[in-house]
Every structure is written in C-alpha cells, then in structure tokens.
Amino acid sequence: MGKTLSEKVWDEHVVRSAEGEPDLLYIDLHLLHEVTSPQAFDGLRIAGRQVRRPDLTLATEDHNVPTLDWDKPIADPVSKTQVDTLRKNAAEFGVRLHPLGDIEQGIVHVVGPQLGLTQPGMTIVCGDSHTSTHGAFGAIAFGIGTSEVEHVLATQTLMQAKPKTMAVTVNGQLQPGVTAKDLILYLITQTGTGGGQGYIVEYRGEAIEALSMESRMTICNMSIEWGAKAGLIAPDETTFAYIEGKPEAPKGADWDAAVAHWKTLVTDADATFDKEIVIDAADVTPFVTWGTNPGQGAPLGANVPTPSDFEDEQDRIAAEKALEYMGLEAGQPLRSVKVDTVFVGSCTNGRIEDLRLAADIIKGHKVAEGTRLLVVPGSVRVRNQAMEEGLDKVFIEAGAEWRGAGCSMCLGMNPDTLKPQERSASTSNRNFEGRQGKGGRTHLVSIPVAAATAVKGTLASPADLV
Amino acid sequence: MEKFTSHTGTALPLRRSNVDTDQIIPAVYLKRVTRSGFEDGLFAAWRNDPEFVANKPEYQGVSVLVAGPDFGTGSSREHAVWALMDYGFKVVLSSRFADIFRGNSGKAGLLSVPVEQDVIEQLWDLIEADPTTQVTVDLEAKTVTAGDLVAPFEIDDYTRYRLLNGLDDIGITLGNEADIAAYEATRPSFKPVTQ
Numbered sequence: 001m002g003k004t005l006s007e008k009v010w011d012e013h014v015v016r017s018a019e020g021e022p023d024l025l026y027i028d029l030h031l032l033h034e035v036t037s038p039q040a041f042d043g044l045r046i047a048g049r050q051v052r053r054p055d056l057t058l059a060t061e062d063h064n065v066p067t068l069d070w071d072k073p074i075a076d077p078v079s080k081t082q083v084d085t086l087r088k089n090a091a092e093f094g095v096r097l098h099p100l101g102d103i104e105q106g107i108v109h110v111v112g113p114q115l116g117l118t119q120p121g122m123t124i125v126c127g128d129s130h131t132s133t134h135g136a137f138g139a140i141a142f143g144i145g146t147s148e149v150e151h152v153l154a155t156q157t158l159m160q161a162k163p164k165t166m167a168v169t170v171n172g173q174l175q176p177g178v179t180a181k182d183l184i185l186y187l188i189t190q191t192g193t194g195g196g197q198g199y200i201v202e203y204r205g206e207a208i209e210a211l212s213m214e215s216r217m218t219i220c221n222m223s224i225e226w227g228a229k230a231g232l233i234a235p236d237e238t239t240f241a242y243i244e245g246k247p248e249a250p251k252g253a254d255w256d257a258a259v260a261h262w263k264t265l266v267t268d269a270d271a272t273f274d275k276e277i278v279i280d281a282a283d284v285t286p287f288v289t290w291g292t293n294p295g296q297g298a299p300l301g302a303n304v305p306t307p308s309d310f311e312d313e314q315d316r317i318a319a320e321k322a323l324e325y326m327g328l329e330a331g332q333p334l335r336s337v338k339v340d341t342v343f344v345g346s347c348t349n350g351r352i353e354d355l356r357l358a359a360d361i362i363k364g365h366k367v368a369e370g371t372r373l374l375v376v377p378g379s380v381r382v383r384n385q386a387m388e389e390g391l392d393k394v395f396i397e398a399g400a401e402w403r404g405a406g407c408s409m410c411l412g413m414n415p416d417t418l419k420p421q422e423r424s425a426s427t428s429n430r431n432f433e434g435r436q437g438k439g440g441r442t443h444l445v446s447i448p449v450a451a452a453t454a455v456k457g458t459l460a461s462p463a464d465l466v
Numbered sequence: 467m468e469k470f471t472s473h474t475g476t477a478l479p480l481r482r483s484n485v486d487t488d489q490i491i492p493a494v495y496l497k498r499v500t501r502s503g504f505e506d507g508l509f510a511a512w513r514n515d516p517e518f519v520a521n522k523p524e525y526q527g528v529s530v531l532v533a534g535p536d537f538g539t540g541s542s543r544e545h546a547v548w549a550l551m552d553y554g555f556k557v558v559l560s561s562r563f564a565d566i567f568r569g570n571s572g573k574a575g576l577l578s579v580p581v582e583q584d585v586i587e588q589l590w591d592l593i594e595a596d597p598t599t600q601v602t603v604d605l606e607a608k609t610v611t612a613g614d615l616v617a618p619f620e621i622d623d624y625t626r627y628r629l630l631n632g633l634d635d636i637g638i639t640l641g642n643e644a645d646i647a648a649y650e651a652t653r654p655s656f657k658p659v660t661q
Contacts, residue, residue, distance in 0.1 A: 015649040016642050021624050024642060026649050028657055036543065038499035047636070052646075055659040064497070078497040085499045096660045117658050129542040129566060145544035145570035147635070155639045157646055161622065193484055194536045194562050227539065229565055250656040258656035293484045293539070314483040314534055314583075321482070411493045411541075430540060432488040434511045 002268025004165045005234050006200040009140045009265065013123045015157055022159040028122040028139075030152045031108045032059035032095065034086040035413070036127030040150035041089040051093045053156045058117065059090050059097040062107045063413045067376050067403035070100050079414065093153075106379020106405040109133040109347040113217065114381055116246025120235035120262040125152060130347045130429065132223040135232035136216035137239055138265050140200065142230040163229040164274040166199040167267075170207035172281040177462060179357075180215035181349060181427070181446035183207070184222040185287040187279065189297040196228030199275065202267060203233050207281035213242040214353040221348045222429050225294040234266045286461045288334055289431045289444040291322035296431075298334060300449060300461055306330040325433055326441050327421065334459050337443070341424045342373045342454040343436070344447065345403075346410040349427035350378030354447050355386045359394040361451035361462050366399050368457030373400035374416065376408040400454070412437045425453040467575045469632035473556045474602040475529030477612075478520055479590040485533055486540035487567060491549040493541075504545055505552035524597035531558045532589045532601075538567025538578075547574045557603045559610065561586055572625045573635065579603055581610055585617040605630060 003011070016024040030053075037059070044050070051057060064079035074080040083100070090097035098104040104111060109130055112118040120138035125131060129143035148158055174183060188195075203219055211219070216233050223231025240259055243249045250258040289297040290304050296319065298305065307319035307330065323330060328337065344350075344358050355377060367373045375395045377383035383405050386392055392402045409416040410428035418424055418440025427450045431442040443459065452460040495507025512518040519525060531550065537560035538546060547570045550558065558576065561583040571578040592613050593599050602611040605626060610617045628635070639646075 016645045022622075024639065024645065026646070026653075029660075035496050039501045039544075042499075042501065043636075049636075055661045058660045063493075076497075082497050082499055117660065119658060122657070127542060127544075129540065143542035143566055145542055145547070145566060145573060147544060147570065147573035151636050151639065154636050155643075155646060156650075157639055159624075159635060159639065161624075192536075193539050194564075197562065197565060224540075224566075227536070227564055248658045248660075250658070254656040257654065261654070261656070293486065295484075317481070318483050411488075413493045413496065430486075430488065432486045432540060434492050435488050438492070438494075438511060 002271035004267045004271045004273060005138060005202050005265055006140060006165055006232060009121050009123070010162060012121065022161040024157050025123060025160045027125050027152050027156055027158060028056060029112070029117055029124045030057045031112055031124065031126035031131070032057065033062050033108050033128065034082045035063045036146050037089065037149055038082065038085045039146050040153055041093065043150040044153055049154045051095060051153045054094040056156060057095050059086060059095050060105055060108050060111050061086060061100050063407045063411065065100050065406040066414050067406055067408050067416060070404045076415070103380050106382065107347045107350060107407055109221070110351060110378035110382065113137070114246070114379060116243055116249035119243060119258070120239060121265050125158065129224045130221050132228070132231050133217050133221040133347055135220035135223065135230050136213060138232055138235035138262065140230055140232060143224065163200045164198050166196065166201045166275040166277070167273040168201055168203050168277045168279065169205040170203065170279045170281050171205050172207060173210060174207055174281045174284060177448055178284050178286060179446045179448060180211055180218040182287040183281070183284050184219050185289065185294070185297045185444060186284045188222065188226045188294045191226045193225065193293050193295045194227045196223065196226040199228050201228045201231045203231060208233055209236065212353060213238060214351045217351070218348055222294065225429060235262045286446060286449050288449060288459055290326065290328060290334060291319065292325055292431055292433050294429070294431060294444060296322055297444070300334055300459060302334060304328045304330055304332045304334060337459045338423065338457060339371060339425045339453050339459060340422045341418060342371065342450050343376070343409045343424055343426040343428060344374065344450050345376030345378065345408055346428035347378060348429045349447050350376060350382065352382050352385050354427065355382065355391050356389070357447045358451045359391040361448055362398045362455065363394050365455040365465065367454045371454060371457045373454040374403060374409060375400050376403045377405045379405045409436050411435060425450050425459060467632045467634060470575060470577055470605055470629040472602065472604040472606065473529065474600050475556065476527060476598060477530035477532050477589065477593050477601045478525050478528040479593045480519060480531060480533040481590060483534035484536045484539060487538055487543050487546040488540055490538070490546040491543065496543055496545050501548060502552060504549040508549040508553045527554070529554050529556045530601045530603065531555050532586060532593065533558060533560045534586070535561045535583060537563050539564040542566045544570040544574060547571045547576050551576050559586060559589065572629065575629070577603060577605065577629065579610060579619045579621070581617050581619050585610065588615055
C-alpha cells in the first residue's frame with residue numbers, strides 16, 4: 001500500500017525506531033526566537049552541552065520587539081533583557097542570529113520561507129506553535145516547548161510518536177473576494193479547536209492547488225488552532241517557483257536533485273488516511289470570529305449566535321462566557337459590531353501579498369473616524385518590498401499607522417496592545433481572552449475584511465464600501 | 467526530573483472548556499529568562515476576580531486541577547506548565563489536552579491525565595460538595611480515585627516509564643549518538659544550512 005505525503009516525510013527522518021518507544025526524528029531546521037529559548041540554553045550550560053548543529057539552526061527576534069523606534073534601545077527593560085539574552089546565547093553557542101535592525105529580521109515564520117530555508121520534505125521545529133506555517137511547502141513543521149528546544153539544540157533530534165493522518169480536501173474554487181483565511185476560519189468552526197488533535201493534516205484538492213504559496217502558509221499556519229500536530233500541502237510547480245532563486249535555495253546540480261526529490265513528495269494514489277474531511281470551496285464566504293477561541297466563528301453576514309442554540313452543554317457555557325467577555329448581544333448582526341482597532345500583520349497575514357491586498361482595498365479611502373489601523377509587516381524585507389511598491393504611502397494617506405516588523409499586536413508582548421474592552425478586527429490567529437492586551441476583544445478576520453472594516457469602522461467586507 | 471509514582475491532594479474544579487495557554491499564563495508574564503517564579507502569572511486575568519474559583523478560601527493548597535475539555539490549546543509556551551507547577555499543581559485532569567501542552571507537561575514532570583468528560587463531571591460534583599476531597603492519581607495503577615469514584619486512564623507506556631523513573635530525555639537520546647551520526651552521514655547535499 002502507498003504512503004501519504006506526511007508518512008513519506010516522516011519516514012525519511014526516522015533516526016531510530018523501537019517497539020514501544022516514540023520514533024527518534026531528525027530535525028532539518030531549528031528556528032529560535034527570544035521567548036522560548038533562554039531556559040533551553042541555560043539547560044545546555046548547566047549540563048555542559050553544545051549546540052550539535054548550529055548550521056541547521058537560525059534565530060531571530062520577533063515577539064518582544066517594538067514596531068516604533070526600533071533603532072533605539074528597547075524601552076521595556078524586561079523585553080530588553082530577553083532580547084539581550086538571545087544575543088548572548090547566539091554568540092556563545094555559534095548560532096546565526098538576525099537581530100532587530102538586520103535586513104533579515106522579522107517574524108520567524110516569515111523569515112524562514114523568505115530566505116529559502118523552508119523547503120519541501122524537511123522537518124522544521126521552533127518553540128512556537130505557528131511553526132505549522134512551514135507545512136505549506138510540504139514540510140513536517142510543528143511547534144515545541146522549551147524542553148524540546150533544548151533537546152533539539154543538544155541532539156538535532158526529537159522523540160515523537162507518529163501522529164495519525166488526515167486529509168482535508170477542498171473541492172471547487174473559492175469565490176472572488178474569499179481568501180485562504182476565510183477558508184481556514186470556516187474549517188475551524190466546523191471541527192472545533194480539538195478536531196485535529198493527534199493528526200498531521202494534508203490540505204489538498206482543487207482550491208488548495210490554486211492558492212499562492214503565501215495563501216497556503218495562511219492555511220497551514222492555523223492548523224494548530226484546530227489542534228492538529230501539523231498541516232502540510234504537497235509541493236508543486238507553485239512551490240518550486242517560489243523557492244527558486246531565494247538566498248538559501250539549492251543551486252545548480254543541487255537544485256535539480258532537490259526538485260527531482262520534491263516531485264516524489266505526494267500522497268500515493270493507493271494511500272489511505274486515518275480520517276478525511278471534504279469541503280466545498282463554494283460554501284465559504286467572508287468569515288469572522290465572534291467568541292474567544294478560533295472555533296467560535298460565523299459568516300460575516302450572520303448574526304452573533306444565541307448560546308441556547310448550542311446542543312452541547314460545554315459549547316453553550318463557552319458561548320455564554322464568550323459573549324459576556326466580548327460585550328456582544330445574542331442575535332446582533334456581526335456587521336453592526338463597531339471596531340476600535342484594525343491589526344494587519346502576524347505570521348498568518350503579514351506577508352507581501354497580504355499588504356498588497358489590503359492596500360488595494362484601502363486605496364482612495366480613509367480610515368473611519370474613531371478607528372485606528374495598524375499595519376505591521378511580517379519582516380523587514382516585506383516592509384522594504386512594500387515601500388518599493390508604494391504601499392506604505394497608500395496606508396499613510398488613508399490614515400493608518402505604518403510600523404516596523406515583528407509579532408506586534410498578535411500577542412501584545414511589545415507595546416502594541418489593546419486596552420481593556422477595546423475591540424479589534426485582527427488578521428492574526430488567536431482571539432483568546434486578553435491575547436492582544438488585558439481585557440481586549442478580538443475578532444479574527446481576513447485581509448479584505450480587515451481593510452474594509454478599517455474604512456467602515458464596523459465589521460465589513462469590501463462589498464460594503466461600494 | 468523528579469520521579470512520579472502516585473499523588474494525593476485536594477483539587478480545583480475549573481468548569482471551563484478551551485482553557486488556552488494564554489489564559490494559563492498571559493504573554494506579558496513570559497519575559498523572564500529563568501525557569502521559576504511563574505506562579506504569579508497563572509490564570510492572571512481570572513485571578514483579579516474575587517469570585518474566580520482559585521481565589522476561594524476552600525481551594526487554597528490544591529495540587530490537582532480538574533478542567534474542562536481542550537485544555538492547554540494555543541501557544542506552545544512551556545511557561546504554562548511551569549506556572550501550574552510553580553503554583554503547586556502536580557496533576558491536571560481533562561477529557562482532552564492539546565498535543566503540545568501534553569508533550570510539554572510530560573517533559574517538565576507535570577502529569578496530564580486524560581479521563582472521560584463524565585469522570586470530570588463527577589469529580590467536579592464531588593469536589594464542590596466537599597472541597598477537602600482527596601483525589602489520588604496513581605501512575606503505576608493508571609487510576610484516578612476520589613471518594614467512591616475509581617476511574618482508569620490511558621497514558622502511553624513510554625511517557626509513563628519516563629515519569630515513573632524521572633528520566634531525562636536528552637540523556638536517553640545522547641545514548642543513541644551513533645545512530646544520529648549515522649543518519650547525518652546519509653543526508654542529501656541539497657538540504658539547506660544556515661552557515
């Protein structure tokens with residue numbers, strides 16, 4: 001019997017396999033950032049261990065970094081200590097670091113792909129759950145905790161039980177104006193936050209094949225929000241074209257050998273998955289969240305749900321708590337929800353195509369009175385590219401704030417936070433209580449909905465601007 | 467890591483589903499570079515509310531957390547496990563855990579025990595009726611016991627073996643260094659390097 005894509009990649013990385021034990025899996029690329037690495041380096045020091053493969057390791061600064069005044073010392077002393085600690089550790093252990101101010105600095109999941117380090121058939125880990133982003137290239141990529149970061153630093157391997165396999169097949173084509181973000185939010189609402197638990201998910205089908213690499217990254221990025229171990233997409237010509245010519249892409253004979261291998265990374269016709277979900281792309285419309293987990297979502301055209309309509313008791317209680325926290329009325333049209341801040345950015349939607357799409361919708365409009373629009377590129381390179389294309393001017397003329405690169409308001413570890421009860425429409429990935437600032441209220445949205453909402457001041461789609 | 471064989475203590479009934487790691491410890495508490503002292507960030511937003519269950523006098527000194535389904539979703543932050551342990555928890559019970567949280571807890575020595583939701587409901591009722599109820603989680607027998615309730619739980623043999631013996635993963639893996647070196651010798655030249 002044939003193998004699925006994820007089984008092929010997994011099997012290629014098994015260093016050691018024994019009955020009753022997890023597999024020992026080799027890691028091709030280990031990405032580091034300042035938040036989840038300090039205690040891991042400390043562990044190495046205490047045990048007198050080295051980084052086994054600094055040449056398969058890359059660090060950048062993203063979670064804590066300010067998006068204003070980034071050329072000055074970091075004002076928050078605790079954030080500064082954490083960033084300085086990463087710099088010291090990278091120097092001591094010989095790890096390549098792209099610090100604040102460097103042309104390659106940015107959100108770790110934007111940096112890997114833009115450098116061409118993220119390639120098909122790899123295993124990629126990082127102490128960050130959105131490592132699943134890299135699965136868009138046909139890699140097995142997943143987030144790990146700090147103990148595992150230390151394990152990878154010391155051994156370049158991880159002990160992992162082989163997950164089950166799932167296929168999510170998306171037939172047909174997304175409607176015009178409907179994005180990969182709407183699709184993944186729609187899917188998470190169908191499955192709940194635990195629906196993917198224990199599975200590596202392969203996204204496939206006509207609608208997935210039609211997506212750009214950056215849109216595929218948006219899909220794979222949010223695999224973790226429905227509990228999947230990882231999400232991946234078979235590499236194809238779109239993938240190869242995206243990688244070719246990137247700084248760390250294979251060159252010459254290596255390129256030919258790589259592509260020949262990458263072309264084998266597809267699920268065999270006779271392979272079977274442990275579970276399959278089929279979606280019709282035509283059913284997906286602009287989608288937003290109303291609650292406090294990514295599974296609490298609805299079409300933009302719908303109303304805020306009524307908790308008593310939920311059959312499951314836990315779902316009903318969760319909905320009641322969510323509406324109270326979010327300050328929403330059951331039955332209220334989602335389009336009537338007034339938004340204070342719109343955040344465009346994050347590892348979900350902070351790449352150049354996202355900024356182009358946002359600028360295209362904003363162009364010729366003004367940000368609504370009483371609403372602020374924060375545009376935070378995912379990396380310095382994305383920022384520079386946007387400025388070359390004049391996108392910064394479009395945003396600034398509309399009244400938006402054009403910022404430096406980093407995670408920013410996605411999780412508010414830097415000064416970009418919501419105030420208590422402030423409401424955001426956010427292109428990021430988590431609407432958890434307090435995620436964007438204590439007491440802040442988050443609606444997860446796509447780029448078009450974010451841009452239109454900034455102009456209208458209430459949750460909206462571009463169709464509402466005409 | 468300390469050995470874990472069995473633990474008995476009083477428990478906190480947390481009647482919430484989808485307790486994500488941002489709720490367990492908000493991002494602003496993650497800025498420490500040390501590995502201790504995270505208890506101040508545990509459930510930080512909820513602990514401002516005097517009515518929050520963990521603030522009630524009858525639930526002080528608890529060491530077993532009984533939570534709703536989908537516990538530990540979201541961010542991979544191991545700080546969530548450290549915050550629970552620093553606060554005094556030895557065990558978390560839920561009908562479903564997020565993968566990364568469960569992995570992290572096993573590495574750090576916090577026992578995450580999956581039991582059916584009806585067992586969770588019975589435990590909530592028992593604990594709320596009598597907050598001094600002693601809950602025993604026996605890793606050798608793979609059972610949870612409280613009052614007359616005895617419920618089995620599943621845990622993979624390898625994690626159980628590691629916890630029972632307090633073994634360090636890195637030490638185990640380095641014992642297989644020859645396998646790692648042999649694997650490395652076979653990696654194709656087109657694989658990328660960072661330096």
